[in-house]
Amino acid sequence: MPRKIGPRRPxxxxxxxxxxxRAKDVLGWTAKRSDVDNIITSALAWHQKDWAQHKEDSLQG
Structure with missing residues (x-):
């Protein structure tokens, strides 16, 4: 996924x-990804899959 670094927006x-x-201390959770590109790609893939499931569920009633 291409990215563009530019000035901050309002x-x-x-x-x-x-x-x-803190999440590790409180919840015992450990991050699996530290690379920004991997984090964004993974989040986008999850969102697209989740969106497709919601769309399918809404069509089924």
Whole structure:
């Protein structure tokens, strides 16, 4: 998936930090991915699959 880095848009956060340490401490959860490209690709694939399932469910009643 191509990506483009550009200036922030109005409303964008000044800075984003992802530190999964608290999730590990509280929930015992460990991140499986650390590469931004992999994270985005995985999230998009999940969203597309989830969207397709919702669409199919709504057509079935």
């Amino acid at each position: 409303g964008d956060a000044a800075r984003l930090i992802a530190a999964p340490g």
